[in-house]
Amino acid sequence: MTTKTLNEKENVVVRFVGDSGDGMQLSGTLFSETAALDGNDIATFPDYPAEIRAPHNTIAGVSGFQVQIGKRIYSSGDNCDVLVAMNPASLKSNLKWAKKGGIIIVDIDTFTDDAIQKAGYTNNPLEDDSLSSYILVKAPMTAMTVEAVKDIFTDKRSSERSRNMFALGMIFYIFSKDLTHTDAYLDKKFKKSPDVIAANKAVVRAGYNFCENTDVIQAERAVVGHAQMPKGKYRNITGNIATAWGLLAAAEKANLPLFLGSYPITPATDILIELAKHKSLGARVFQAEDEIAGICSAIGASFAGAMACTTTSGPGLSLKSEAIGLAVMTELPLIIVDVQRGGPSTGLPTKTEQSDLYQALFGRNGEAPCIVIAASSSANSFYYAFEAARLSLEHMTPTILLTDGYLGNGSQLFRIPKMSELPTINPPFATPNDTTYMPYKRNPETLVREWAIPGMEGLRHRIGGLEKLDGKGSVSTESANHQLMVNNRAQKVQKVADRLPDQKVMGDEDAELLVVGWGGTEGALKLAVEELRDEGKKIAFTHFNYIMPLPKNTGDILKKYKKIIVCELNMGQFVNYLRMNFENIPMLQYNKVQGLPFEVSELKEKFKQILGE
Amino acid sequence: MAIEHSPVQLTKADFASDQMVKWCPGCGDHAILASILGIFPEIGYKKENFCVVSGIGCSSRFPYYVNTYGFHGIHGRAGAIATGVKIANPHLSVWIASGDGDATAIGGNHFIHLIRRNMDMNYILFNNRIYGLTKGQYSPTTKQGQVTKTSPFGVIDYPFNPGELVIGSRGTFFARAIDNSPKTLGEVCRAMAAHDGAAIVEVLQNCVIFNDKTHAEVTNREFKEERQLWLEQGKPMIFGKNRDKGIILKGNHLEVVEIGKDGITEEDLLVHDATRENTGVHMMLAQMCPPEFPMAFGVIRAVKAPTYNQIFEKQMEEANQVSPIKCVDDLLNSGDTWEV
Helix, strand or coil: CCCCCCEEEEEEEEEEECCCCCCHHHHEEEHHHHHHHHHCCCEEECCCCCCCCCCCCCCHHHEEEEEECCCCCCCCCCCCCEEEEEEEEHHHHHHHHEEEEEEEEEEHHCCCCCHHHEEEEECCCCCCCCCCEEEEECCEEEEEEEECCCCCCCHHHHHCCCHHHHHHHHHHHHCCCCCHHHHHHHHHHHHHHHHHHHHHHHHHHHHHHHHHHHHHHCCCCCCECCCCCCCEEEEEHHHHHHHHHHHHHHHHHCCCCEEEEECCCCCCCCHHHHHHHHHHHCEEEECCCCHHHHHHHHHHHHHCCEEEEECCCCHHHHHHHHHHHHHHCCCEEEEEEEECCCCCCCCECCCCCCHHHHHHHCCCEEEEECCEEEEEEECCHHHHHHHHHHHHHHHHHHECCCCHHHHHEEEEEECCCCCCCCCCCCCCCCCCCCCCCECEEEECCCCCEEEEECCCCCCEEEECCCCCEEECCCCCCCHHHHHHHHHHHHHHHHHHHHHHCCCCCEEECCCCCEEEEHHHHHHHHHHHHHHHHHHCEEEEEECCCECCCCCCCCHHHHHHCCEEEEEEEECCHHHHHHHHHHHCCCEEEECCCCCCCHHHHHHHHHHHHHHHC | CCCCCCCCCHHHHHHECCCCCCCCCCCCCHHHHHHHHHHHHHHCCCHEEEEEEEECCCCCHHHHEEEEEEEEECCCHHHHHHHHHHCCCCEEEEEEEHHHHHHHCCCHHHHHHHHHCCEEEECCCCCCCCEEECCECCCCCCCCCCCEEECCCCCCCCCCHHHHHHHCCCEEEEEEECCCCHHHHHHHHHHHHHHHCEEEEEECCCCCCCCCCCCCCHHHCCCCHHEEEEECCCCCCCCCCCCCEEEEEEEEEEEEEEEEECCCHHHCCCCCCCCCCCCCHHHHHHHCCCCCCCCCEEEEEEEECCCHHHHHHHHHHHHHHHCCCCCHHHHHHCCCCEEC
């Protein structure tokens, strides 16, 4: 049976879907990790329902996990090559993601009349012609799971629980992955329950063996391309964990305690959860009574000399607006992480969007500029969190880091850096007993004030939200002073651009079209442009991580191209910001606000259309 | 978490600020400021280790008038800001100056939560029962029926009693004082400073401009002895010009009695115990008000309990000892990793 030559595929997308509670996140994670260990590059994205446990077998309760593995991976992919659906509702709601001609694996045992009806089907989709353009694999997963564990468990609940492992075993077989990693995971996870270990191991093998005896699958077996990754030590990491670790790395580099004041909010909570674990690294984590207390405690902590952070999502950022203004006025370092989700209001808590850009740039009373930067992949969230902290600490300015639900919950391979490779962070501390110290005396080059920490001798001072007298920092309502201070705060942020790397462009200088993106859409945009370049199209791409201020060469880049299209998951917030800054450069825009990431196919279609015009 | 003491004896002058005090002449805030300036040198901490935090309102100008590290925040958020200061830097003595609007209206949430957590800080609540800085609108402590700029037909709301909020949140320390009684104000502030945990002092403070004599029913010289019960630890609750009235616990409620009448002696009176963990009597004491009762002053409740900050530091220390992850390199290389 193993003599047959396997298909070769550059990349493959697998999507596991089922009832929340069916264990789809675990199946997806184990498959991703196994692939990564086997040398594939990977990118994953979990797709949770907003409800924790919606009614069984309903569309509202469907939970999913998508992973793309292979050679050239920039995102978790658009449509899937294999859809694993554990019940009718998950099939119904996810069929739209399945590639025509792709494989659909279902647990036929769950296709009861009741479940079919609950999913909103009038007919059993496995029996009418509706799935004829796919390779349909009807696996009796429940029955075979129960059979595999019959010597271990007899009650229905325990014996059916490992169905997700059956599905996983099938996927392992199709893509020729071994079970070592899964076995090791099970041994560790269920250390105290040998029965559970044995049951899961039996079921994953049952799934594997089932495929070996299923003709329709034999033809579809494939080996997936191995990635050419730089040498090094790797791990899998989600954007939220990477953000948390980037902040920890920055605190260590700056030799400051990390303080986090936060209130749980989807999809940012994982950062709070992660940092709460790391007391041994000096992380002082405070779960506040509300979003406002989260940021205000962080401002207090910053005044008291910590590297202070608050993490949130859009609605929380709204609540923090007044306090961000206080941090602008007091010119204290403060890192505000916004893991964006669909808005306005409560919006789409579990879905991704880039619609908080205006809020980050402009959402405060008064002239209140902040540094704004954006991560553009799950893995580089580590570096941009570090960068947000570095810029904030060295420039004594609140910094907003924008990530999003797609980056935050999605995972990628991460090449583990050494702390010694990261840049130093040198906050502008005041010198104890410096008789010339004044709270608002500025470095003439950077306009940055000094940071005097309570406890330091000879530097007692008062600051607050009222306008300050230049230099001395006492309260002032004098009109010319206000103008001067407004100018100083704005220029201080603009001067950050002196230290930013140049904006880079991928592609030809004489390209007919420049594609512009920012933040979490980089993967899809880059792949779309690369594929069009492979097809010989003259197209270039530039992606922004530094937003306020923009890299200094931004205008020079934009001026070079005949046509520019700015693509973002909002109604045009970045393109309008660019228009505001570069008045006479015409820019097209491509926008999508559906709570979903861009698909490579839709981008290519749009770019081709513009190139053809 | 010991706070470093000053090697030399400090004086009031060490904390005097160079800022012009801009409160109205006759405002009760002046007396509170004088008390605090008197107490800071007594406490003995290094002057750099005091941190005074405030929100918005007349009382919140306080940090500018004390020469310490100070932070003048935004409306209602003093408690949240101070919480961050204390967690980030437990070696500071943290003080909050707040008003009835700041603490019980816009900042009500932070107020009850810092109390619930037993956050180690000293909170002076200047209660003048009015919004002074915005020129005379009613606050959550304004009496029902009172006419103010925003209640031309009389306030409809039932007022908060800050003591009930503190004790209801299982606060470990609550005391009450009056702005025009520097001696007793000093005493409660001293007790507050000595308490580990969230210590709240409500000062009945007079706003001469927008709510003059709002506390007159207990502060009026003509009958103040009849309306003020000054509590002392371990002493029977006696009040009145002739020290002839007392408080007894009858059934499940308090009652005013005359000593010598109906066979009542000092022995029958309730003896004050601020250290009882049970909140029952403390709550009843905090609730007492004229005309039926005198108002209770002094330290109503002072209960020993581990502070948030003590537990926090203990967890930090234990984690540091137990965890194999000692630096970020350890963290980055923890769990599943592999070489390519």
